[in-house]
Amino acid sequence: SQTIHQWPATLVQPVGSPLSLECTVEGTSNPNLYWYRQAAGRGLQLLFYSVGIGQISSEVPQNLSASRPQDRQFILSSKKLLLSDSGFYLCAWSLAQAGGAEYFGPGTRLTVL
């Protein structure tokens, strides 16, 4: 069966510090991968998605970036965090087909102080 891992579960970072969140998927090959951000009590904002190694599509211009160095690894990064980067970051995967169901990881709660 497929599983998705995200770490860390919680993170508190000062403004201006770098960020690296990692997501890995097990039990499937060539998945589509996604990064979402959810502000407290709000909806899901798609940040990035990837249909293959090294292929990243950005949905929202910001100071975040994503990379996919391996088939089942997706990394979200920032060089300098802003207060507005606080939120619940969710990684998800889906089978490589248009409109497939997305399966979410447990998420990382990021607080930028």
Next chain:
Amino acid sequence: GQQVMQIPQYQHVQEGEDFTTYCNSSTTLSNIQWYKQRPGGHPVFLIQLVKSGEVKKQKRLTFQFGEAKKNSSLHITATQTTDVGTYFCAPNSGGYQKVTFGTGTKLQVIP
């Protein structure tokens, strides 16, 4: 582009009452998915509807896809406290590798 409206935004019901959330799209959809997010948790995929007029049931949950494939609903019969959470629809217009999530309906069940 595709615009998605999910209503209501919030709903408080007494335990045992029914609950319905609606998802409306400005464009014809290829399919629509529904997800549930418990407080403090991550969204969990519930179901996908593909066919015009499709109705699917999962225990006390009934999912419908409109005949015109522009709207969908999720109905919960006799709510329980375990139903608490936010329900998101995720319509897909086809031809994309991603879905667009609705704004969600937050359900609170009063015991």
